[in-house]
Amino acid sequence: MMDIKIGLLVKNRLTLQDVVAHGRKLKNHNEIKKQVLAGTGKGIKSLSKESRELLEAYQHLFYHLQTNPNYLAKLIFEMPQSRTTKFMESVILTLYNYAGNQREECLLNKLFKTALEQEIRGRVSTPSDIVTGSPMVIQMVVAFNRRDRGLSSLRDPLNPLVTTIINDKNLSLNTNPIEVYKQWVNQLETKTGQASGMPYDVTVEMALEHEEVRSAVEVAIRNLKNNAKAFMNAILLSTDKIPYGMRYIAKVLKESLHEKFPDAPEKEILKIIGNLLYYRFINSAIVAPDQFDIIDLDRGGTSFLNNDQRRNLASVAKILQFAASNKGFGGDSAHLSCLNPFIKECHEKFKKFFREACDVDEPEQHFNLDQWSELTMITKPSIYISLQEIHDTHQLLLQHQDVIAPDHDDLLHELLADLGEPDLDLLIGQPGQESSETLTKGQLASTEVSLNLNNKFEVPEDDEADTKVLYFRVKHMIADVIRSQPGENLARVLDTVATETQEEEHMLLIKRKEETEGKQVKSRHKITRQQSMLQESRFPIDRKKEKIATNLAMLEEAGIVSSANGYQSVINDIAQDIRNQRRYRQRRKQEMIRIRNTLLSLDSKSKYYEEQIEYYNEYVKTCLNNLRTREARKGNRRSFFGGGSSKENLPPKPITTKYTAPRLHEKGVLLEIDGEPANKFKNVQFGISSTEEPGVFLVTAKFLGVDIQEKVEVVFQDLLQLQYEGVAVMNMFNRRAKVNVNLLIFLLNHKFYGKSIEGGGNK
Numbered sequence: 001m002m003d004i005k006i007g008l009l010v011k012n013r014l015t016l017q018d019v020v021a022h023g024r025k026l027k028n029h030n031e032i033k034k035q036v037l038a039g040t041g042k043g044i045k046s047l048s049k050e051s052r053e054l055l056e057a058y059q060h061l062f063y064h065l066q067t068n069p070n071y072l073a074k075l076i077f078e079m080p081q082s083r084t085t086k087f088m089e090s091v092i093l094t095l096y097n098y099a100g101n102q103r104e105e106c107l108l109n110k111l112f113k114t115a116l117e118q119e120i121r122g123r124v125s126t127p128s129d130i131v132t133g134s135p136m137v138i139q140m141v142v143a144f145n146r147r148d149r150g151l152s153s154l155r156d157p158l159n160p161l162v163t164t165i166i167n168d169k170n171l172s173l174n175t176n177p178i179e180v181y182k183q184w185v186n187q188l189e190t191k192t193g194q195a196s197g198m199p200y201d202v203t204v205e206m207a208l209e210h211e212e213v214r215s216a217v218e219v220a221i222r223n224l225k226n227n228a229k230a231f232m233n234a235i236l237l238s239t240d241k242i243p244y245g246m247r248y249i250a251k252v253l254k255e256s257l258h259e260k261f262p263d264a265p266e267k268e269i270l271k272i273i274g275n276l277l278y279y280r281f282i283n284s285a286i287v288a289p290d291q292f293d294i295i296d297l298d299r300g301g302t303s304f305l306n307n308d309q310r311r312n313l314a315s316v317a318k319i320l321q322f323a324a325s326n327k328g329f330g331g332d333s334a335h336l337s338c339l340n341p342f343i344k345e346c347h348e349k350f351k352k353f354f355r356e357a358c359d360v361d362e363p364e365q366h367f368n369l370d371q372w373s374e375l376t377m378i379t380k381p382s383i384y385i386s387l388q389e390i391h392d393t394h395q396l397l398l399q400h401q402d403v404i405a406p407d408h409d410d411l412l413h414e415l416l417a418d419l420g421e422p423d424l425d426l427l428i429g430q431p432g433q434e435s436s437e438t439l440t441k442g443q444l445a446s447t448e449v450s451l452n453l454n455n456k457f458e459v460p461e462d463d464e465a466d467t468k469v470l471y472f473r474v475k476h477m478i479a480d481v482i483r484s485q486p487g488e489n490l491a492r493v494l495d496t497v498a499t500e501t502q503e504e505e506h507m508l509l510i511k512r513k514e515e516t517e518g519k520q521v522k523s524r525h526k527i528t529r530q531q532s533m534l535q536e537s538r539f540p541i542d543r544k545k546e547k548i549a550t551n552l553a554m555l556e557e558a559g560i561v562s563s564a565n566g567y568q569s570v571i572n573d574i575a576q577d578i579r580n581q582r583r584y585r586q587r588r589k590q591e592m593i594r595i596r597n598t599l600l601s602l603d604s605k606s607k608y609y610e611e612q613i614e615y616y617n618e619y620v621k622t623c624l625n626n627l628r629t630r631e632a633r634k635g636n637r638r639s640f641f642g643g644g645s646s647k648e649n650l651p652p653k654p655i656t657t658k659y660t661a662p663r664l665h666e667k668g669v670l671l672e673i674d675g676e677p678a679n680k681f682k683n684v685q686f687g688i689s690s691t692e693e694p695g696v697f698l699v700t701a702k703f704l705g706v707d708i709q710e711k712v713e714v715v716f717q718d719l720l721q722l723q724y725e726g727v728a729v730m731n732m733f734n735r736r737a738k739v740n741v742n743l744l745i746f747l748l749n750h751k752f753y754g755k756s757i758e759g760g761g762n763k
Contacts, residue, residue: 043387043427043428043429044058044387044390044426044427044429044449045449046429051429054419054426054427055451057415057418057419058390058394058419058451059451059452059453059454060415060418060454060455060456061394061397061415061416061418061419062095062383062385062393062451062453063381063453063454063455063456064411064412064415064455064456065095065393066095066096066104066107066381066383066453067107067455069107069110069111069113069114069115070114070404071397071404071405071412072092072095072111072115073111073114073115073118074118074400074403074404075396075397075400075404076088076092076115076136076137076140077115077118077119077122077123077136078400078403078404079396081134081136084136084140085139085140085143087396088140088143088144089143090386090389091385091389091392091393092111092140093108093144094383094384094385094389095383095385096108096111097381097383097384098147099144099245101591102367102368102369102587102591103367103369103381104381105244105245105363105367106363106364106366106367106369108144108245109244109245109248109249109363110363112137112140112141112245112249112252113248113249113252115136115137115140116135116137116138116141116249116252116253116256117252117256119135119136119137120253120256120257120260121256121260123135124260126261127257127261127264127268127269127272128272130253130257130272130275130276131271131272131275131325138249138253138276138280141245141246141249142246142276142280142281144245145243145245145246145281146281146284146292153241153242153243154238154241154242154282154285154292154294155293155294156238156241157234157235157237157238157241158231158234158285158286158289158294159289159294159295161227161230161231161234162286162289162294162295162313163295165227165309165312165313165316166289166295166305166309166313171223171312172216172219172220172223172308172312173220173223173224173227173311173312173315173316174220174308174311174312174315175217175220175221175224175315175335175336177204177207177208177213177217177335178202178203178204178207179726180207180213180216180217180220181202181206181207181210181213182200182726182728183726184210184212184213184216185198185200185728186723186726186728186742189668189728189740189742189743190723190742190745190746193743193746194668195668195740195743200728200729204332204335208335217335220315221336221338221339224315224316224319224339225319225339225342227312227316228316228319228320228323228342228346229342229346231286231316231320232320232323232346232349232350235278235282235320235353236349236350236353239353239356239357242277242281242282242357244360244366246276246277246281247277247357247358247360248360248362248363248366249276250273250276250277250354250357250358251358251359251360253272253273253276254269254273254358257269257272267326267351270351270354270355271324271325271326273354273357273358274324274325274350274351274354275324275325277354277357278320278321278324278350279321279324279325282320283317283320283321286313286316286317286320287310287313287314287317289305289313290305307724307725319339319343319346320346322343323343323346323347323350324347324350325347326343326344326347327343328340328343328344329343367587368580368583368584368587380452380453380454381452381453382450382451382452382453383450383451383453384448384449384450384451385448385449385451386445386446386447386448386449387424387427387428387444387445387446387447387449388424388442388445388446390427390449391422391423391424391427391445394416394419394422395422397412397416398416398421398422401413401416411457415456424441424445427445428441428444428445428447467554467555467558467560470551470554470555471555471560471561473551474548474551474552474555474570475570475573475574475577476537477537477539477544477547477548477551478490478548478570478571478574479574480506480509480510480537480544481493481506481541481544481545481548483506483509484498484502484503484505484506484509484541485498485502485506485541489566489567489568489571490566490567490568490570490571491563491566491567492566493545494545494548494549494552497542498541498542498545502541503540503541503542506540506541507540507541510537510538513537514537514538552567552570654689654690654691654692655689655690655752656687656688656689656690657687657688657689657751658685658686658687658688659685659686659687659688660681660682660684660685660686661673661681661682661683661684661685661686662678662681662682664686664739665678665681667743667747668740668743669739669740669743669744669747670686670737670738670739670740671729671738671739671740672737672738673736673737674736674737683703683704684701684702684703685701685702686699686700686701686702687699687700687701687702688714688747688748688751690752695715695716695717696713696714696715696716697713697714697715697716697748697752698711698712698713698714699711699712699713699714699732700712701733701737708733710733710734712732712733714744716745716748719741719744719745719748720745722741723741723742723745727741728740728741728742729741730744
């Protein structure tokens, strides 16, 4: 589809210089980061004590922000809304890695929940404010969930229905009588080449007086109802296709509104939920399926839905929107009131759908996370963030710290004190000489760095000191022991010496476990454990019990376990882990599927961008090849419809055809001149000339034989676009003349693009 791409470039007036510059950006994109990282100064990633302390301080700060949603929830309301959108897209989503894994998606949803609850408490006066206003958090949630894995999740239920509408070339769901009337008149005049004699500006009532219009509208209404019903049924069966984040925020919205407005009827609250789930989310997938991966794009990465296809989809979406909000037709749309009973019926079904959509677990239960989950992670959470974003976030926190952390003992104040004042130059450092000559400060500041987030206020990570990680390791050792040596309780098992048989059984168990893990290491799903844990698992049973007893004493001192109940809480936790093994396996399986799908999507997107670069490069080559002498460029010209050049390889000579105003009026092309009656047209003459530019014509006029200074350039493609959009009349000569678009196209086709073209002359 390169021809379409080039056409878009020309249409949008992209110059050769623009494309060449874009090509340079594509070529040099990877060089920027290389040059920055090759710097020799003291940036945040350099190997110096000061830089390391600065890096760790920022890692502590961003960990604290990530795991405590109250700070960012308050901060977003302290900034102007225009800046909040940018902050959301750059910093907040970066901080949560765009919800790239279950932990980060859980934390991001908790942030959205906290922010939405604050907004409803402080900024919402009536429930309807959610619908009529622009709630900041709602916009953020919808914008995030509209991304690749959001609306594309609706592909399965919606793709067949959307594709059916798009592929039906004869389908028209246009129920506007005036538009139907104008299309009908345009078709008549284009087909016959004669003026219809009917007015172009009519009311709904006047349009419906024509049997052809009434029949077309009735058919459109019938088709609209059938298609809307099909879409609604697909949506009602797709509750599980809506992203968890959208459903969870719908639940939070419902509960928060009930809490603040206890007297509000449920049906009104459900309308607001419908506004969130249908109008703000699902509606976009129907109206613009090409933008949200509902339909397949062509090889060039575009779909180019025409106006009729988009109008049909928008008509279906409008009916569903009315059903979600229980809104009927009336007034200027009284001819559509026959759809109101259908809309009412759909609304009752939608209410049940909205209730079910709000029935979801809290993030911790949904993602199967608890207070120990993060501490059992082999690798610490990390984010990739630009130096500019680090600086801006630091500056915003300092500026608003008294609002977001009013308690002076808040840990945030200590973290900010560790960092001091934000300094972008300190973050960038001094780049190498080569990069300093080629890169601006803004380019250097856009360099992304990796932050390995960790908690400053947690016990330093050590196999014996980190009590929470220690608890996890103790559970593993206890599970090994009690499988070989059962007992009344854990305390009794630890105090009892193992028999020789139990020792042999224990060592056999360890051997089998190592063999199993060895196979897993060689498989695709490689599993590794820390060396210290591996050594502990190999201990003889009595030595392992001594290690367990020592560690349990440390855990009891930390208040995590108690010997008073025989360490029963540890046994209960182990039993809970065993019961959840299936759930853990299912979660891992789902995560693997999700990762594979992500890799496939990234591979597809990578190929798409590679194709785009090739397209741009080919376009640049074509433009460069055409940069020849003026004579050579003339020789390469073609006719408007792509025909070959003359034998001499020269452009055709301009052709001029002349008409008197009465003759054009007789043909129906000229409608009026300055409001004068037709009997005064005889003193006016028009000339229409082709130009060297294919598809461009020059229209001139004479009055009493004297040339009128103004000349009008008419582009044939523009005329076709006007006709396509249903515009029947256009102005010329500074609105002094009105012409019929359809008949002007007919005239140009006949005189300039016919099989035989005669020279100029008076007509």
